[in-house]
Amino acid sequence: MSIALKIVWAFISLGVVTVWGLTLNGIVHKIFARVQGRLGPPVWQPFIDIAKNNAIRTAITHGIMFYLGPVFRIAGGIGTYMFIPVLFGSAYFSNFSMSGDILLVMYFIFFGQLGMALGAGEGGHPYSAIAVSRGLAQMTAFEVPFALSIISLVVQYGTLSITEIVAAQQGSFLNWTLFTNPLAVIAAMIAMLGMNMYNPFSVVIAPQEIPIGPPTEYQASFMGLLATNRGIFAGAKLVLYMNLFFGGATNLPILMLKTFSIYMFSVFIGAAYPRFRTENSIRFFLKYPTILGIISVLLFSL
Amino acid sequence: MIDNEINYDSEPVANAGDNSSNPTTSAYPDWRKDDNTLTNAGLPDEEQEWFCDARPQPARKSWQPIEDFLNWARANSLWILAFGTGCGAIELRPLVTSRYDISRLGMQPRPTPRQANVFMIGGYVSIKTLKRIVRSYEQMQGPKFVVAVCSCAINGGMYWDSYNTVKRIDEYIPVDVYVTGCMPRPEAVLAGFTKLKELIKAGKAEGQNLYAEKFDWYKENQKKVIKDWNMPDYNW
Amino acid sequence: MEQLYNNLSLQFELNDFMLRHGTQASFIAKREQLVSLLTNLRDIHGYTHLVMVTCVDWLEDKLFQLTYIVHNHHDQSDIIVKVLIDRDMPEMDSIHHLWEQGRVFQRELHEMFGISFPGSPGQDEPMILEGWQGPPPMRRDFDTKEYCEANYSNRERDSREPEEHMQRKLYPED
Ligand code: SF4
Numbered sequence: 273m274s275i276a277l278k279i280v281w282a283f284i285s286l287g288v289v290t291v292w293g294l295t296l297n298g299i300v301h302k303i304f305a306r307v308q309g310r311l312g313p314p315v316w317q318p319f320i321d322i323a324k325n326n327a328i329r330t331a332i333t334h335g336i337m338f339y340l341g342p343v344f345r346i347a348g349g350i351g352t353y354m355f356i357p358v359l360f361g362s363a364y365f366s367n368f369s370m371s372g373d374i375l376l377v378m379y380f381i382f383f384g385q386l387g388m389a390l391g392a393g394e395g396g397h398p399y400s401a402i403a404v405s406r407g408l409a410q411m412t413a414f415e416v417p418f419a420l421s422i423i424s425l426v427v428q429y430g431t432l433s434i435t436e437i438v439a440a441q442q443g444s445f446l447n448w449t450l451f452t453n454p455l456a457v458i459a460a461m462i463a464m465l466g467m468n469m470y471n472p473f474s475v476v477i478a479p480q481e482i483p484i485g486p487p488t489e490y491q492a493s494f495m496g497l498l499a500t501n502r503g504i505f506a507g508a509k510l511v512l513y514m515n516l517f518f519g520g521a522t523n524l525p526i527l528m529l530k531t532f533s534i535y536m537f538s539v540f541i542g543a544a545y546p547r548f549r550t551e552n553s554i555r556f557f558l559k560y561p562t563i564l565g566i567i568s569v570l571l572f573s574l
Numbered sequence: 575m576i577d578n579e580i581n582y583d584s585e586p587v588a589n590a591g592d593n594s595s596n597p598t599t600s601a602y603p604d605w606r607k608d609d610n611t612l613t614n615a616g617l618p619d620e621e622q623e624w625f626c627d628a629r630p631q632p633a634r635k636s637w638q639p640i641e642d643f644l645n646w647a648r649a650n651s652l653w654i655l656a657f658g659t660g661c662g663a664i665e666l667r668p669l670v671t672s673r674y675d676i677s678r679l680g681m682q683p684r685p686t687p688r689q690a691n692v693f694m695i696g697g698y699v700s701i702k703t704l705k706r707i708v709r710s711y712e713q714m715q716g717p718k719f720v721v722a723v724c725s726c727a728i729n730g731g732m733y734w735d736s737y738n739t740v741k742r743i744d745e746y747i748p749v750d751v752y753v754t755g756c757m758p759r760p761e762a763v764l765a766g767f768t769k770l771k772e773l774i775k776a777g778k779a780e781g782q783n784l785y786a787e788k789f790d791w792y793k794e795n796q797k798k799v800i801k802d803w804n805m806p807d808y809n810w
Numbered sequence: 811m812e813q814l815y816n817n818l819s820l821q822f823e824l825n826d827f828m829l830r831h832g833t834q835a836s837f838i839a840k841r842e843q844l845v846s847l848l849t850n851l852r853d854i855h856g857y858t859h860l861v862m863v864t865c866v867d868w869l870e871d872k873l874f875q876l877t878y879i880v881h882n883h884h885d886q887s888d889i890i891v892k893v894l895i896d897r898d899m900p901e902m903d904s905i906h907h908l909w910e911q912g913r914v915f916q917r918e919l920h921e922m923f924g925i926s927f928p929g930s931p932g933q934d935e936p937m938i939l940e941g942w943q944g945p946p947p948m949r950r951d952f953d954t955k956e957y958c959e960a961n962y963s964n965r966e967r968d969s970r971e972p973e974e975h976m977q978r979k980l981y982p983e984d
Binding site for chain 2: 936938939940941942943944947952954955957958961962963964965966967
């Protein structure tokens with residue numbers, strides 16, 4: 273397949289994952305509402321919000337980094353997604369996975385957050401600064417178990433390429449990493465709780481305490497961009513997790529089913545638990561999931 | 575919900591008692607570059623640089639069918655900035671609980687003026703709050719709407735002879751919908767929001783453009799009652 | 811309580827003792843002795859909590875009555891000390907060195923009644939009335955209605971009988 277065609281297909285799959293990610297967000301809001309005994313917003317509410325935010329007639333800026341913050345964020349989201357094979361064995365939905373490996377993807381996951389931190393810092397609002405410091409602290413904490421479980425996987429499969437990791441899990445579902453390396457999966461799933469920023473690790477955006485975290489000063493189409501990125505990033509993360517731990521997918525319905533169930537894991541926990549404070553969550557991340565990660569690395573390298 | 579008719583040609587509200595010399599307009603140097611910019615006369619010298627001196631401009635509308643679609647989107651995604659100025663603000667809390675649940679209408683409370691579309695004023699407005707109201711209102715972006723809850727915001731309510739309560743806020747910021755009652759039930763507030771949605775869909779809620787067009791009138795009214803004007807003339 | 815009052819009267823000039831609910835005593839003290847009386851109550855008799863300081867305007871007698879309420883946490887009793895000061899030259903000793911929060915009350919009294927407490931920190935800063943230019947508004951000779959009419963515009967009131975109005979609105983045909 274020529275590179276031009278590949279680019280076209282990559283963007284088509286980007287569109288698919290954006291829509292799917294935003295729909296998932298809508299479903300999640302609905303679930304949270306039902307847990308609280310409310311009716312909840314319609315599932316397509318994220319799309320309306322994006323349309324409205326982009327249609328706002330005035331906008332203000334605080335400087336060049338303020339502009340670049342959301343751009344970095346969405347670049348991080350797209351970059352993460354672009355190097356993940358979406359459907360195993362499909363020529364069309366594999367993005368650029370042949371030219372990047374898992375380390376690049378890990379880098380992109382954190383790239384966006386760092387860019388956002390710089391941009392939000394320039395907004396000058398004290399709440400942004402508080403939220404940024406909390407966010408970065410928590411991010412470094414959950415990065416440890418996540419990186420450990422990735423290392424464990426790399427040792428287990430002896431490769432850095434995501435496509436090969438997926439290929440090794442094909443066949444029966446007993447070949448999934450979930451069953452061959454359960455400790456690493458548990459550590460990574462706990463890290464995902466922190467990544468998704470639902471309870472108990474939602475102190476970064478703590479809606480009742482510091483208004484809405486880093487994007488306090490962002491408005492209008494900046495908000496639209498950030499909201500779009502929520503969809504892309506959620507989709508990309510879920511596809512990555514599905515590929516690494518749950519055997520990948522060979523067609524779109526399977527992909528939707530698997531990503532939905534992976535997402536529901538963190539949503540159910542989020543709906544049921546109260547919130548950690550920053551120092552509690554850092555301690556938590558550096559304790560149990562880290563220990564599990566270290567054990568799983570040791571198991572496979574010894 | 576009452577009709578909102580103001581005579582913009584009328585003299586700005588009342589005279590400021592015996593203090594006719596307004597300290598904010600005379601005691602400071604004129605910083606204006608030309609007639610179209612604002613003086614920001616109330617600010618001390620070292621803060622002049624921090625604030626912008628452009629005046630608000632009426633926004634252009636897009637092509638009508640697109641505008642209709644956008645109005646529909648705006649009406650279905652109202653983000654509320656609730657300013658609990660008085661006792662009526664307590665009625666917003668039941669709205670987000672499971673009994674009334676405004677989130678099913680696409681609304682959600684928003685803690686920062688930057689991202690909100692609806693400014694909800696909950697009750698009587700004193701001079702000190704009016705200052706904050708003006709500032710928060712000017713910091714909101716885009717087509718912005720104001721819902722004033724409670725009788726006190728309409729005609730003073732039970733504070734009709736108070737020394738410190740302004741009696742009608744539509745002289746200081748443009749108001750789209752009023753909800754009467756002391757205090758209004760959550761159902762009444764919901765009815766007010768429904769009315770606001772109708773207005774937005776019909777393209778009639780253009781408070782922002784009104785504010786930009788009648789800017790001088792509004793500013794003059796504001797400065798009449800806020801006697802120590804120590805903030806920028808327009809901040810956004 | 812009565813015993814406490816009798817003990818205190820040996821030391822201070824007090825009168826008009828009144829006891830309510832068994833735990834709430836009130837009496838009038840002399841202006842000059844107030845600070846030492848409060849110090850005495852706080853340090854010796856255990857009235858460690860300043861509940862509030864407020865003021866009553868006796869316009870006809872040309873007096874301000876300052877009311878200090880202190881509370882004892884051990885036997886849950888209150889003492890209300892009243893002091894009468896001249897209305898034309900309202901000045902009172904500050905108690906902010908006894909209770910930190912005293913200065914907030916004094917700032918408010920300064921703003922609302924124009925009573926000055928020399929030495930009380932920050933008493934000239936506006937508390938509620940930012941940029942206020944009229945006379946202190948809580949004095950009884952201040953006419954709020956007149957001030958309000960001079961400064962704020964009015965909107966015509968139009969009152970409706972709710973029952974009739976809703977009937978006309980909901981069922982316009984009958
Ligand atoms: S109308 Fe009644 S409830 Fe509302 S602010 Fe005024 S006094 Fe309070």
